[in-house]
Amino acid sequence: MSILVMKFGGTSVATLDRIRRAAKRVGREVANGHDVIVIVSAMAGRTNELVGWVEETSPLFDAREYDAVVSSGENVTAGLMALTLQEMDVPARSWQGWQVPVQTTSAHASARIEAIPPENIMAKFAEGMRVAVVAGFQGISPEGRITTLGRGGSDTTAVAFAAAFGAVRCDIYTDVDGVYTTDPRITSKARKLDRISFEEMLELASLGAKVLQTRSVELAMRYKVKLRVLSSFEEPDETAGTLVCAEEDIVESNVVAGVAHSRDEAKLTLTDVEDRPGIAAAIFGPLADAGVNVDMIVQNISEEGMTDMTFSCPVNEVKRAEKAMADAKDRGEIDFGALVADTDVAKVSIVGIGMRSHAGVAAKMFKTLRDEGINIKVITTSEIKVSVLIDRKYMELAVQALHAAFGLDRAA
Amino acid sequence: MSILVMKFGGTSVATLDRIRRAAKRVGREVANGHDVIVIVSAMAGRTNELVGWVEETSPLFDAREYDAVVSSGENVTAGLMALTLQEMDVPARSWQGWQVPVQTTSAHASARIEAIPPENIMAKFAEGMRVAVVAGFQGISPEGRITTLGRGGSDTTAVAFAAAFGAVRCDIYTDVDGVYTTDPRITSKARKLDRISFEEMLELASLGAKVLQTRSVELAMRYKVKLRVLSSFEEPDETAGTLVCAEEDIVESNVVAGVAHSRDEAKLTLTDVEDRPGIAAAIFGPLADAGVNVDMIVQNISEEGMTDMTFSCPVNEVKRAEKAMADAKDRGEIDFGALVADTDVAKVSIVGIGMRSHAGVAAKMFKTLRDEGINIKVITTSEIKVSVLIDRKYMELAVQALHAAFGLDRAA
Numbered sequence: 097m098s099i100l101v102m103k104f105g106g107t108s109v110a111t112l113d114r115i116r117r118a119a120k121r122v123g124r125e126v127a128n129g130h131d132v133i134v135i136v137s138a139m140a141g142r143t144n145e146l147v148g149w150v151e152e153t154s155p156l157f158d159a160r161e162y163d164a165v166v167s168s169g170e171n172v173t174a175g176l177m178a179l180t181l182q183e184m185d186v187p188a189r190s191w192q193g194w195q196v197p198v199q200t201t202s203a204h205a206s207a208r209i210e211a212i213p214p215e216n217i218m219a220k221f222a223e224g225m226r227v228a229v230v231a232g233f234q235g236i237s238p239e240g241r242i243t244t245l246g247r248g249g250s251d252t253t254a255v256a257f258a259a260a261f262g263a264v265r266c267d268i269y270t271d272v273d274g275v276y277t278t279d280p281r282i283t284s285k286a287r288k289l290d291r292i293s294f295e296e297m298l299e300l301a302s303l304g305a306k307v308l309q310t311r312s313v314e315l316a317m318r319y320k321v322k323l324r325v326l327s328s329f330e331e332p333d334e335t336a337g338t339l340v341c342a343e344e345d346i347v348e349s350n351v352v353a354g355v356a357h358s359r360d361e362a363k364l365t366l367t368d369v370e371d372r373p374g375i376a377a378a379i380f381g382p383l384a385d386a387g388v389n390v391d392m393i394v395q396n397i398s399e400e401g402m403t404d405m406t407f408s409c410p411v412n413e414v415k416r417a418e419k420a421m422a423d424a425k426d427r428g429e430i431d432f433g434a435l436v437a438d439t440d441v442a443k444v445s446i447v448g449i450g451m452r453s454h455a456g457v458a459a460k461m462f463k464t465l466r467d468e469g470i471n472i473k474v475i476t477t478s479e480i481k482v483s484v485l486i487d488r489k490y491m492e493l494a495v496q497a498l499h500a501a502f503g504l505d506r507a508a
Numbered sequence: 509m510s511i512l513v514m515k516f517g518g519t520s521v522a523t524l525d526r527i528r529r530a531a532k533r534v535g536r537e538v539a540n541g542h543d544v545i546v547i548v549s550a551m552a553g554r555t556n557e558l559v560g561w562v563e564e565t566s567p568l569f570d571a572r573e574y575d576a577v578v579s580s581g582e583n584v585t586a587g588l589m590a591l592t593l594q595e596m597d598v599p600a601r602s603w604q605g606w607q608v609p610v611q612t613t614s615a616h617a618s619a620r621i622e623a624i625p626p627e628n629i630m631a632k633f634a635e636g637m638r639v640a641v642v643a644g645f646q647g648i649s650p651e652g653r654i655t656t657l658g659r660g661g662s663d664t665t666a667v668a669f670a671a672a673f674g675a676v677r678c679d680i681y682t683d684v685d686g687v688y689t690t691d692p693r694i695t696s697k698a699r700k701l702d703r704i705s706f707e708e709m710l711e712l713a714s715l716g717a718k719v720l721q722t723r724s725v726e727l728a729m730r731y732k733v734k735l736r737v738l739s740s741f742e743e744p745d746e747t748a749g750t751l752v753c754a755e756e757d758i759v760e761s762n763v764v765a766g767v768a769h770s771r772d773e774a775k776l777t778l779t780d781v782e783d784r785p786g787i788a789a790a791i792f793g794p795l796a797d798a799g800v801n802v803d804m805i806v807q808n809i810s811e812e813g814m815t816d817m818t819f820s821c822p823v824n825e826v827k828r829a830e831k832a833m834a835d836a837k838d839r840g841e842i843d844f845g846a847l848v849a850d851t852d853v854a855k856v857s858i859v860g861i862g863m864r865s866h867a868g869v870a871a872k873m874f875k876t877l878r879d880e881g882i883n884i885k886v887i888t889t890s891e892i893k894v895s896v897l898i899d900r901k902y903m904e905l906a907v908q909a910l911h912a913a914f915g916l917d918r919a920a
Binding site for chain 1: 527561562566570572573576580583586590592595652654
């Protein structure tokens, strides 16, 4: 018996008709001899509606209640998918997170999966059930309360199930037909990648490519889950989609695999900060406590013991960051002149495992941007990526220029 | 410590604004010193939407999946109500049926509550929680699957909690301000009753008055739960709503307490049935097995060992009844000429505990209908009610005439 995990995102189950189309794909895999675990998202738009209600009811909501409300959308899809499969004479039943159980931490609204005991579902497979439909995105805390895994969490549910059940593959059905060299809405020259390494996918997901939740790629890398991203709107064949796999399974690759961008960034600068040991901890400790996801950090050269500290974070966390800094100042933990927020910035990144063995990749990036007259505000690098913060108005231009410069453009 | 149960129906929680209004009432009772268990329905329209999706997906649905889907609406309201109370600084949390746990039978889509262990919720009250918000209508089967209690099941949830927790009262907030002598949409002369006995309420609920689920009245009667029906749209005072209570708590009462009606009835006649011992069992056994709720039964006088058998059932069960009878005929269990369905009938009933001690009530009913020229097709009686099946077009007229004849009309 081989188990296959198939995950359908919100647009793939947005209507009863689309659920039927998804169920047909599942039925085909059952006919191929697989026992299938289907992970479903909420019907497109539902989760946003529920989140909107929670936020309108209680701006600083109790995350335990948020999870109880927001998890309900997946339960609906799971039941409807099971019914649809039954109508096709495929033995199926639905499972909610707590029924499996999907055991998570108690970090409500962004819980992590700790364990998925396979016994209950395996017992049903042994009885002749062919498809377990599982509500994605949700689990149960040690206290017995419902948790959710954060936006995009159904991807992580799918990969975690693939790991827990030793699945032959984890297929992520979505509204795009794979992972692209860059966002096709920004350049029509973007190309679909047949394969991409876990490491590159991890960077792309972290850097704003919305095709997979970052955590799901981490899990797939750790447990060596063969992960495929493909469209639920096209007829699949053997080469459909993009396979996310280990580096050694990729025969040839570009130095740069893709260009990522993130529009919703903000750059904050604390002016006139005293340049003393421990100042970074005094600044970034309170920010972390306030739940601000600081990304890039730059410290200017010190003059007369004073410096400016610049960092970036998602634009919707700016208010929280401002409050955290003002509070820390009030408590006398830090002193600074002003906190200047620039919310008109975007991040553009190049990613590729080839960078490890090729010199001059960052230099080529900076030259390409300079040639377009684009000023770089902040830079960060890792072994396999270079990111820059630039004025948002240049974002598309930067992506297009870099895509061409690194030889990613599709042949015309 | 005294516990009060408050139940809010779908129209009372239809929007975030209405949830806030309901939460204010809860807050007032907390300020009065009660610990409160709030039972909520799904936001108005949600359950119908979910039921519609299930029926469109699978006309002969697996009731276990139906329950998994349809129960989700209540979970949303429960979380939103808890959040709203928290915003008002009232310590509250939500509970889904399986978390309490509300233990039910495995009769999916129409399960019965078997037990509600109070320990989990009582422990939270002991810790200072003041309101437990419970998703109504749902529970968990011995197999660990989600069950629902049938339409109107949140009323039953509320009464069962009141019984399990020894509540001082169970207040059912709805979109009407109490129980009326008859449907005010049919005659403007309908009067609100201040009190009604459990027995009368039970008959009225069974006979089509939609204000309370029948099962909830049964439970209230058995466990002597003080049950009050009142409007969530009016400011309550001490005499608000209708108290459903034991007969001995009603000082004065009419012979007839109310006139009920049910529009969605059908009359079926099996012609040329052999009149032999066991024929009724041979007919009604298969109907019961097919889930047809047979209500009234009439057997015509036998001629030459043959008879006609007439019965009524809800109009949406006619197809199931026809199939059950055809199948029984195919299996050779019964023989009959034809099955004639009349779906243009309605049921009108008078209900009152006073009938026990007053003769001639039925005769007065028949005379009243005759004076209006209304033909009676089937009659059934119990100790405290008389029901007749009539042509549907006469239904309003019959209700109005009976309401007047039994002295129920409001003074002009």
